[in-house]
Amino acid sequence: MKPISKPLSLIGLLLTTPALAAEDDEAVKLPDVVVSADFRPSTAQKTAVSLTEIDKETIEARSAQHLEEVLNLAPNVNVSAGASRGRFFQIRGMGILSQYDNPVNPSVGLIIDGIDFSRLGGAATLFDIEAIEVLQGPQGTKFGPNAIAGAITMRSAEPSKEFKMRAQAGIGEYNTRNFGVAVGGTIVEDQLLGRASIYTHKSDGYMQNDTLGRDDTQKQDELTFRSKFKLFATEDLTLDFTLMHVNVNNGYDAFTLDNSRRSQANQPGADTQNTNAFAVKANWQASDAVIIQSEATYLNSSSTYSFDGDWRTENDFEKHNRDRDNYSFELRALSDKAGRIFNGSTDWTVGVYRFVQDEHFKSSVDYRSYGPDELTQLRGKYKTENTALFGQLDSHLTDKLTLVSGLRVEDFKADYADSGFVTSVPSSTQKRLDEVLFGAKLGLNYQANADQLLYTSLTRGYKPGGINNKANLPQNQRQFNTEYMWNFETGLKSRWLDGSLITNLAAFYAKRLDAQTHSSAQIAGTGNFIEFYDNAARASHQGVEASLDWFLTDQFRIMGSLGLLDAKFDSYQNPNPAAYNAQGRQVAHAPKYTFNLGTEYYPNDSWTIRANVEGKDSFYFSDSHNAKSNAYAVLNASTDYRFDKHWKISVWARNLFDKDYATRGFFFANNPANNFLVNEKYVQYAEPRIGGITVTYDY
Structure with a gap:
């Protein structure tokens, strides 16, 4: 096998890792960050979309173990827990908040190393993750129906030609301990590179269970293994595996009647997940005119989500088991420079996509302390099939002006079937959906010079309809229709002061049509709820996202972001009159502002000192009631000491002032002291103050 002498056009760009360096008498320049937000890899500052890049150094600075612990860095992004982790994501006020026994279609896509984890946010662990990209706004032309609000992509470290090893160990409060190893390098000279990592994270969690005398009922116990192989099959063909x-074997014991961190539950729940996933990608330089790319993925996941239904010593309990198999295949062709059309002015991309999810579920909801009929036992299956054709043209009207036009046509099919009973009502349901969906993008990008990009775009996103599985619902509420959204956005991406300052600014206005809303109302005198999705609303979402990254000197850096959001229901016709009418109100989990401001100080080559404050405005917990969170701001800090070229010791703290703030909330009657007659607000808190020490060895 000959050594690779001609790098593939796109692969060469992907494998380029810019260095953060400067001459002694020059200002420090911020690096170009390569992102995958479009079909063609590009740098973040030349990608015409509002995005937030969270790099490895930022993840490590706060000893972040899971995606939920860094998402506050992205403007107009929120997270909902209701589980051991905040694993339901919202961007610009759109996104699901929870899942029990009902099948759901996400609004925010979660892609890890090219594999769709959109319904499996618990898998978003962070060891050996090189970068996180948070893409705000509809991304349907590339990512399809899971990204009407945006997408979050996570990219682990790539194999390298040189041998590299990383070992990391850490300890922290609440009996937190971590250990991981990553190793990579050349396996076969000039042919095969590889990298593998394994990492375990354990913690007792942040709840004290007084009934059981335990402090680990909200425990975290997570193991992650990743491996990547890059095969240079020929001079023009590269395969990635x-x-x-x-x-994940986490506990779930988060809610209390007095909104404290002292649980009275006698049956704490679980939030577990066992997932295996595989992907193979091919990049083939078919000619000087055309690049062919293909990707096939498979994912199998078994999960359990359970909790004490009364939060006390009654025997009310819920348990939801799911087994998922996901298959996907994508084939696309992209023009290289010689393949441009229209007199060499236009790059083109065309492709086909196929995704199948086969889900089997089993749910048991037992509230018989309220009466003998308050028992639901349901099993069934939910299968979805997506088949899409897509294309995009990037027409270079001048050296500086580019017109982007994209289209995606998608056939969506869903089959649902169940058997069992819902609160003693027999259920034997079969439903089928079959619809054709359209997404589109029209954009105009003006690259004024190497440091200034002005862009504007109009996109049409979509989210397919779905099925409600509650047998006690009338037939006209057993399914709901597709939601569409038009989004207009304009932005400016800039470099200033010889590259030492980067600023980004984006403004957007979105109109949601047939918005899918979640309704929930407690059945009086019981622990059960009537819950369903419906096309109850039209909504307008508008706002601003801004960020900066600035090396004021070669020793001092500041970073920050600000999101402003006005997201309201223009009309709201709740099909359940007993539920709250949210017309004219801010939508759920859409704080009016989010912010973060951080600093880094490098007194010498050995030390790095960091601090940042991040927070958000209050927000409604649900579209079905009027309970809200409190606004908050939290402080994080860390100090790194490097020595002997290989070692780093980090001392870190998150939520330094021990602020209590909520990531999930409910409003209903659950307190026996009030005879279950008074609706009250109940919240799940995010982590309290936690600090620790992490030691890293790099070779």
Whole structure:
């Protein structure tokens, strides 16, 4: 096998890792960050979309173990827990908040190393993750129906030609302990590169269970294995293989009647997930005119979500088991420089996509302390099939002006079937959906010079309809229709002061049509709820996202972001009159502002000192009631000491002032002291103050 002498056009760009360096008498320049937000890899500052890049150094600075612990860095992004982790994501006020026994279609896509984890946010662990990209706004032309609000992509470290090894160990409060190893390098000279990592994270969690005398009922126990192989099959063909295993065995015991961190539950729940995933990608330089790319993925996941239904010593309990198999295949062709059309002015991309999800579920909801009929036992299956054709043209009207036009046509099919009973009502349901969906993008990008990009775009996103599985619902509420959204956005991406300052500014206005809303109302005198999705609303979402990254000197850096959001229901016709009418009100989990401001100080080559404050405005917990969170701001800090070229010791703290703030909330009657007659607000808190020490060895 000959050594690779001609790098593939796109692969060469992907494998380029810019260095953060400067001459002694020059200002420090911020690096170009390569992102995958479009079909063609590009740098973040030349990608015409509002995005937030969270790099490895930022993840490590706060000893972040899961995606939920860094998402506050992205403007107009929120997270909902209701589980051991905040694993339901919202961007610009759109996104699901929870899942029990009902099948759901996400609004925010979660892509890890090219594999769709959109319904499996618990798998978003962070060891050996090189970068996180948070893409705000509809991304349907590339990512399809899971990204009407945006997408979050996570990219682990790539194999390298040189041998590299990383070992990391850490300890922290609440009996937190971590250990991981990553190793990579050349396996076969000039042919095969590889990298593998394994990492375990354990913590007792942040709840004290007084009934059981335990402090680990909200425990975290997470194991992640990743491996990547890059095969240079020929001079023009490269194959990438990815294998992942995620084993999450977390507890779930988060809610109390007095909104404290002292649980009275006698049956604490679980939030577990066992996932295996595989992907293979091919990049083939078919000619000087055309690049062919293909990607096939498979994912199998078994999960359990359970909790004490009364939060006390009654025997009310919910348990939801799911087994998922996901298959996907994508084939696309992209023009290289010689393949441009229209007199060499236009790059083109065309492709086909196929995604199948086969889900089997089993749910048990037992509230018989309220009466003998308050028992639901349901099993069934939910299968979805997506088949899409897509294309995009990037027409270079001048050296500086580019017109982007994209289209995606998608056939969506869903089959649902169940058997069992819902609160003693027999259920034997079969439903089928079959619809054709359209997404589009029209954009105009003006690259004024190497440092200034002005862009504007109009996109049409979509989210397919779905099925409600509650047998006690009338037939006209058993399914709901597709939601569409038109989004207009304009932005400016800039470099200033010889590259030492980067600023980004984006403004957007979105109109949601047939918005899918979640309704929930407690059945009086019981622990059960009537819950369903419906096309109850039209909504307008508008706002601003701004960020900066600035090396004021070669020793001092500041970073920050600000999101402003006005997201309201223009009309709201709740099909359940007993539920709250949210017309004219801010939508759920859409704080009017989010912010973060951080600093880094490098007194010498050995030390790095960091601090940042991040927070958000209050927000409604649900579209079905009027309970809200409190506004908050939290402070994080860390100090790194490097020595002997290989070692780094980090001392870190998150939520330094021990602020209590909520990531999930409910409003209903659950307190026996009030005879279950008074609706009250109940919240799940995010982590309290936690600090620790992490030691890293790099070779």
